[in-house]
Amino acid sequence: MKRNKALIVPFALWAAIFIVVPLVMIVWYGVTVEESIPYTEMVQADGSVVFQLEDGSVTETRPQKKTVVSLSNFKRMLEPTYLKLLMRSFKVAIITTLICLLLGYPVALILTGKDFKRPALWLMLLILPMWMNFLLRTYSWMSILENNGILNNWIASLREMFPAFDQWLLDRGVRRRVIFLYNENAVILGMVYNYLSFMIMPIYTVIEKIDKSLLEAAADLGASPVKSFTRVTLPYSIPGVMEGITMVFVPAVTTFVISQLMGGGKVPLIGDIIQNQFGKSSDWHFGATLSLLVMVVVLAFMGALNRIDKDDEPVKEVRIL
C-alpha cells in the first residue's frame, strides 16, 4: 500500500496548481483592496518632475498603488443592491432547475422504457445540439425571439392572412410586434435550453442501470405500474436527480452571458456583476469578494441538498416492498 502513495503525486500537483493556488488567490484578492498613495507633483527648476509624499519624502518615480488588507469590499457586498441580485440569481436558477427536472425526468424515463427503440440514437439527437457552442445556440434563440425575429415574422404574416386574429390581438393590447426578449422569462428559456441535457444525462444513466428484475418482481407481486415507479424507479433514480440538479443549478446560478443576451442587460444576475468587475470596471478585488460570496452560498445550498439525498436511502424503500 505504501508504494501506491507515489501515484497520488501527479494528482496532488495538479490539484495544488489548478485548485489550491487559484482559490488562495481569490481569497487574497477578496480580502484586499488597492489604495493609492497621496502625493503632490512638483516641477523643479531644471524642468524635471518629482513627487512629494505626505510624510515629506521626495521620489523621482511616481508613487504606485499599494495593496492593503481590508474588509471594505465585504461591507460593500452586503449592500441591498448586491444581495438583491444574488436573490434574483437564485430565483432564476431554482426555476430553471425545476423546469429542467420536470422536462428532463420524463424524457429520461421514456428513453429507458423497454418499448422504446434505439434510445442511444435519440439520446445522441438530444446531445447533438450541445456540441455547438452555447453562444451560437443563444444567438439562435435571439434571432427567433427578436422583435424582428422569425417568430414575430410568422405572427405578422398570420395577422395579415387572418384579419380576425389581428383584431383579436389588437383588442388584447398586443402591438405590431410581441416583445419576447429582454425579460426574466427569456433568460429562463435560454438557460433551460442550454442546461436541459445536463439534467437528462445523469437521470438516464441511473435509471438505465436499475436492475430490471426488481421491476419484474414488483409486477409479479401485484404492484401497479404507478406503484412500481414510486417504490422502485423513483427511489433508485434519486442519485441521478441529485446529480442533475447540481449540474444544472451550479452553472445556472453563476451564469452571465445568457442573461446579458436574452435579458438584454435588463435582468442582470450576480454573474454579470462579477464579470463586470473583471472587465469594464477593472476591480478584481471586489469581483473576488463577490465570487467568494457566491461560492459560500452555493456550497451551503449544495450541502443542504446532499443531506436530503442521504436521508433518502433507496434500499430501505425496497425492503418495505
Added chain:
Amino acid sequence: MKGIFRKKGFWLLIILVIVFAMLLAGGEEIEETEEEEEVIPWATMPENPVPMTGETISVYNWGDYIDSETIDIFEAETGIRVIYETFETNEDMYAKIAMGGSSYDVIIPSDYMVERMIQENLLQKINWANIPNVVNIDERFIHESYDPGFEYSVPYTWGTMGILYNTEAVLEAPTSWATLMDETYKMDMFMLNSPRDTLGIALVMCGYDLNSTDPAELEAAKALLIEQKPLVLAYVVDEVKDKMVGGEASVALVWSGDATFCMSESDELSYVVPKEGSNIFYDSMCIPYNARNVSGAEKFIDFLCRADIAAMNYDYVGYAIPNKAAVELMGAEEYNASPVNNPPQETLEKCQVFKYLGDKTHLYDQIWTEIISEF
C-alpha cells in the same frame, strides 16, 4: 415495417415543412448587397523587397484594427519581421503589460488607458526626431488632456459617442440627447451596458462634466437613467450592431465605430453627435517601458503615420483617422461626407475624452449596478 416507414415519412415531412417555413420567414430578411466596391490600393508592395534582417518587433493591437497588407508592406520595406498580437479590451492589454511578463514594442491603447499607463510609468517618451511623419497628424486631434505635452502617444484612430437612428422610423432626425428621453421611442431604444459610457452621457445630459466624480452630480445622472429605464428596450454591448441593422429598435446610443459598420450594412441608418457635446476617444500608438526594439517601434509608428498606409487602414478598419495627409489623399469631400468622420467643429469642441479616474472608477460601477438592478 410498412407502418414504421409511414411514420418516419410523416415526421420527415413535418420537419421539412418546418425548415421550409423557417427559410421562407428568414428569407425576407436576407437582402444580398452586391455592391462590390473597387478597391484601389493606396500603397503597394515594393518591387524589390528588403531581405529579412532577423530584426523583429512585436505589436499589440485591438482585434481587426489594421489592414494586414500594410504589415506585409512594412516587412518588405524594412526587413523587420512583425510579430502581431491582438487584445479585446484595454484592461486585458493593461494587465499583460503591467504584469511585466511579456514585452511589446508598439501597443495601441485608448486615451484614458494612455493616461493611466503614463501615471504608472508603463510607457516611454517618444523621440519625435525619429517619427517625421507625425506632421501628418491634424492638430485638432491632439488632446493633451490624456497625454500632457504630447510626449507618449501618437493618435491612430478617433471616434465619438452618438445616436444611431433609423431614418425610416424616426419622426425627425435627432440632434440632441433629449431624443433618449423621448416617450415616442418607448421600448424602442438601445443603451450601452457600460457604466462609464452611459453614465458619462447622462452627466452631459444633466449639463455636468463627463468625468465628474461629484456624488451629487452622479446622483442626478442616476436619477435621469432610472427615469429613462421604462423607455429602454435593452442595455446591449456588441449585439447593438446586429440588432440595429435588423431594425430591432429606432434609436441607439453607440460608438461611432459601430455606427460606421451599421451604416455600411443598412442604408436606413444614420448617425449624429448631439449638439450638447459627447465623448471623443482616441486609440494611440505608444511604446511600452520594456520595449526590446525601440528603433523598430519608431519605424513602425512612423510607417503607420504615412498618408498612403493610414488611408489603407482607414479603408479596412473604418474608424475616423487623425491623419490629414491621408484624408487629402483619399479626397476630403468623400471622407467628410460621413457624419461619423465629420461632426461640426463646434460640436467637436464640446467633446471630451474620458479621464482615468483611479479609485473613483468603482463609484461609477456601484451607481450603474444600482441602476440596472432597479426592479
